[in-house]
Amino acid sequence: MQExxxxxxxxxxxxxxxxxxxxxxxxxxxxRYKKAVYYLAFRIVRNHEDAVDLSQDTFLKAYQSLKxxxxxxxxxxxxxxxxxxxxxxxxxxxxxxxKVELEDLHAVMQATTLEVLEFKELQxxxxxxxxxxxxxxxxxxxxxxxxxxxxxxxxxxxxxxxxTVKANYFHAIRNLRDFMKAYVSNKEEIKE
Amino acid sequence: xxxxxxxxxxxxxxxxxxDKKEQNLMEIHLRGCGRCLVELDQVxxxxxxxxxxxSVPELPEVFWSQFTVNVMNSIRKEKEKSPVPFQRFRxxxxxxxxxxVALAALLLLVLGFLGYRGYIDFFKDRHLTEKVAQKQxxxxxxxxxxxxxxxxxxDPQSDENVLNSILDGMTLDKVEDxxxxxxxxxxxxxxxxxxxxxGTEAYVESLLKNLDEKEKEILLSKLHNMI
Numbered sequence: 354m355q356e357x358x359x360x361x362x363x364x365x366x367x368x369x370x371x372x373x374x375x376x377x378x379x380x381x382x383x384x385r386y387k388k389a390v391y392y393l394a395f396r397i398v399r400n401h402e403d404a405v406d407l408s409q410d411t412f413l414k415a416y417q418s419l420k421x422x423x424x425x426x427x428x429x430x431x432x433x434x435x436x437x438x439x440x441x442x443x444x445x446x447x448x449x450x451x452k453v454e455l456e457d458l459h460a461v462m463q464a465t466t467l468e469v470l471e472f473k474e475l476q477x478x479x480x481x482x483x484x485x486x487x488x489x490x491x492x493x494x495x496x497x498x499x500x501x502x503x504x505x506x507x508x509x510x511x512x513x514x515x516x517t518v519k520a521n522y523f524h525a526i527r528n529l530r531d532f533m534k535a536y537v538s539n540k541e542e543i544k545e
Numbered sequence: 546x547x548x549x550x551x552x553x554x555x556x557x558x559x560x561x562x563x564d565k566k567e568q569n570l571m572e573i574h575l576r577g578c579g580r581c582l583v584e585l586d587q588v589x590x591x592x593x594x595x596x597x598x599x600s601v602p603e604l605p606e607v608f609w610s611q612f613t614v615n616v617m618n619s620i621r622k623e624k625e626k627s628p629v630p631f632q633r634f635r636x637x638x639x640x641x642x643x644x645x646v647a648l649a650a651l652l653l654l655v656l657g658f659l660g661y662r663g664y665i666d667f668f669k670d671r672h673l674t675e676k677v678a679q680k681q682x683x684x685x686x687x688x689x690x691x692x693x694x695x696x697x698x699x700d701p702q703s704d705e706n707v708l709n710s711i712l713d714g715m716t717l718d719k720v721e722d723x724x725x726x727x728x729x730x731x732x733x734x735x736x737x738x739x740x741x742x743x744g745t746e747a748y749v750e751s752l753l754k755n756l757d758e759k760e761k762e763i764l765l766s767k768l769h770n771m772i
Contacts, residue, residue: 475598
C-alpha cells in the first residue's frame with residue numbers, strides 16, 4: 354500500500370521522505386531512474402559490467418549525498434551529474450586499458466550479408482570516432498544525441514555554461530564529420 | 546548572414562534551436578548557397594550516423610529487479626558501517642588559521658605550477674566564478690592567482706588578511722553554488738582529483754572553507770605528492 358502511494362509522489366516529495374529515513378522512498382527513486390542512469394553510464398564507458406557498477410555506485414553516492422541536494426535543479430539532472438562524474442573518473446583511471454566490447458564482435462560475426470557488414474563497419478567507425486573525441490565533447494554528444502537533453506540541462510550536468518556546451522557540441526559534430534570524411538575518402542582510395 | 550555565421554548555426558538550425566527570425570535568415574542563405582547546403586547535409590548525415598551507431602543492450606526484467614535489490618543492499622551495508630545516514634551539509638565560518646593559510650598557499654602553488662606547465666587550462670576558463678557572480682549581482686574582487694601565489698610564496702602567514710578579505714567578499718549562496726558538486730565529487734572519490742579543479746582563487750577558497758579535517762589531510766597529501 355505504501356509502495357503504491359509512493360508511485361504517485363514527485364521526486365522532491367520522495368527526497369523529503371528519504372531524508373526522514375524512509376528507505377522505500379529511495380527505492381522508488383531507484384526504480385524511476387535506474388534504466389536512464391545505466392544507459393548513460395553504458396554509453397560513456399561502453400562496457401556492461403562497468404556500467405552496472407557505476408550506475409549502482411551512482412545511487413549509493415546519491416543516497417549518501419541527498420542532504421546536500423538543495424533542489425535547485427531537478428533530481429535527475431543531479432543524478433546524471435553524479436553518473437557523468439563517476440564515469441569520467443572511471444575512464445581516466447582506465448585510460449590505458451583498452452576494453453573490447455564483445456557485443457560488437459558478436460554482431461560482426463553474425464552479419465550474414467555484405468550490406469549488413471558494411472553498415473556494421475560504418476557503425477564501428479562512428480563509434481571509434483566518438484571514442485576519440487575529447488572527454489567533454491564525447492559526453493556532450495551522448496547527453497544531447499542519445500538522451501535528448503537541452504543545452505541548459507547539459508550545462509547543469511557538466512557544471513559549465515550553456516555557451517561551453519554549445520561550443521563542445523559544435524566541435525564534436527565537426528570532428529565527427531571530419532573523421533567520417535577521412536574514412537570515406539580512405540575507402541575510396543582503397544577501391545581505386 | 547554570411548557563410549561563416551550560417552555554418553556555426555547549422556546544428557542549431559537542424560535541431561530547431563533557432564528563433565524564427567534566425568531560422569528565416571538561414572533558409573534565405575541556404576537557398577542561394579550550395580556550399581552551405583552541402584555542409585548542412587553533412588551535419589545531418591553525421592548526426593544521424595551518431596544516433597544510429599550505438600545500440601544499447603536489451604536487458605531482462607529480472608536484471609532490473611536485481612539492480613534495485615543490489616543498490617538497496619549496498620545502502621544498508623553502508624548504513625551499518627556508519628549509523629548516521631547523512632552528514633549535515635557543512636558551511637561553517639571556520640577560523641582561518643595558519644593550517645588553512647598553509648594549505649591555501651600549497652594549493653595555489655600547485656595550481657599555479659600546473660597552470661604554468663599547461664597541464665590544465667582552467668585558468669583560462671573563469672566562467673564558473675563569473676556566472677555565479679553575475680547571478681548574485683555581486684562584484685567579486687578577483688585578484689590574479691599568480692599575484693596571490695607570489696605573495697604566499699614570500700610569506701604564507703602574512704597574507705592571512707588577503708585571503709580573509711576574499712572570503713569575506715563571498716556570499717553563502719555563491720560558495721554553495723560553486724562547491725555543491727565539487728564536494729560531492731570529493732566525497733565520492735576519497736581523493737582529490739586535480740584534473741577537475743577549477744583554478745580560480747574563488748574555487749580554492751570555497752574548497753578550503755568547506756573541507757573537514759580528514760578531507761584537508763587527503764588534499765594535503767595529494768598536493769605533497771604532486772609537488
